[in-house]
Amino acid sequence: MTAIELRKATKKYPGFTLGPIDLSIEQGEFFGIFGPPSSGKTSILKLILGLLSQDEGQVILSGVDCKNLEVSQRGISMVFQNLALFPHMTGRENIIFPLAERGAPEEEITNRLDSVSEVLHVSHILHKNPSQMSGGERQRIALGRALADDSRAILLDEPISALDARLRENMRVELKRLQRTNNQTFVYVSHDEEEVMAISDRVAVMIDGQIAQAGEPDVVYNYPNSIRVAEVIGTPPMNFFTGTFSADGRYFECDKLTKPIPLARKVRPGEPGTLGVRPEDIHEDAGDDSHEISISSVEPLGSHTIINAELGEQLTKIRAEGRIIKPGDHAGRVTFDQRRLHLFDKDGIRLPEGGE
Structure with missing residues (x-):
């Protein structure tokens, strides 16, 4: 009722x-x-x-x-x-x-x-x-x-x-x-x-x-x-990258990143858009699709640590579970969890989950 x-x-x-x-x-x-x-x-x-x-x-x-x-x-x-x-x-x-x-x-x-x-x-x-x-x-x-x-x-x-x-x-x-x-x-x-x-x-x-x-x-x-x-849901807030979906719709390309980000589904080939990724969905990884980061500061919170890092030319927040990290320790490499990416069109509206 x-x-x-x-x-x-x-x-x-x-x-x-x-x-x-x-x-x-x-x-x-x-x-x-x-x-x-x-x-x-x-x-x-x-x-x-x-x-x-x-x-x-x-x-x-x-x-x-x-x-x-x-x-x-x-x-x-x-x-x-x-x-x-x-x-x-x-x-x-x-x-x-x-x-x-x-x-x-x-x-x-x-x-x-x-x-x-x-x-x-x-x-x-x-x-x-x-x-x-x-x-x-x-x-x-x-x-x-x-x-x-x-x-x-x-x-x-x-x-x-x-x-x-x-x-x-x-x-x-x-x-x-x-x-x-x-x-x-x-x-x-x-x-x-x-x-x-x-x-x-x-x-x-x-x-x-x-x-x-x-x-x-x-x-x-x-x-x-x-x-x-x-933007208003999540602590720390979601990271956003502005760019363009590749000609085949399988990658997201951003001028601030050194390499494109692979997508789990095909979306709007060649169109501009925004990729969002939450801090907990960025993981340490040295694979072929990884991006180099430079740690600028850390926020130790006991069960997890918030890392403020330069990823390409953009300040990015990363949530690392149960780690003790100090600024300047190392410049690591990370990848984005393809299954957890948030894709938005040029007007900021979420793209359908099934792909196009």
Whole structure:
């Protein structure tokens, strides 16, 4: 069942237009939205919640057009980036606030509070005010308020961006567990693509007010439909080489490389294009098709090392697993994994996988 649907939804701002947005989110789905800052991610949440009204198109919740529905009538909860807790209220009072506001019976309030507190492990801090809580505790209280209201969907706007790295990792696991336990629809927004990809069932990539691509995380990562999408997915980012496909369509030729790159399939003979290769798909190899590199710097990250190297005349990032490398150690040779190359036409659109 479709829980949230946007049909050609458009919101116009001075100098910026969001949409038209076409998006369907299923009941019980953990849906992620990411993209660069100011790409329109939060505005989509506000359209769903009703804090913004679309200029064109529709917002549909469980089959009902929300054009004339107020925020309170939509049955949606939102966890804001700043968490928006009431500083003068205890954790208990913050959690039960939406229930008390709509006049829920005391028995229902108690049952919902007990249930949420058990799931979130916050029973021991319900007596505290937000100023007495850690960042992770405030996060759990904000989530508790959303969960207690038994909403049809919960919208999360970069809710863990202010936490330290280790706590963010823990909260990612916790969010996924909560969503699965309660079988609720979560819509999660963040500018951190790794964070969104790690916990979402499906993701949408926002660029300049448009959904550039949507799908399962591994599909979006392995088959970005354009250079614009490929640029924002992956850490370190994809390497790009601009050139021309050979006359027989079997090689990619680039002025910055000393030799052509063999392709696994025949594509657009003689046409200009771009070849993309991820850092993990460049391997040390001294074969006939290899390219000489000169290491300029390294980033040791424990389980792997990021090598910044000159490949031909272009700075290229390479991910080497479990190696200790120092700048200037040697000028090695590498090859590209033919099975993992990303080929784009002159307009930056991904070429079909079957070849031409």
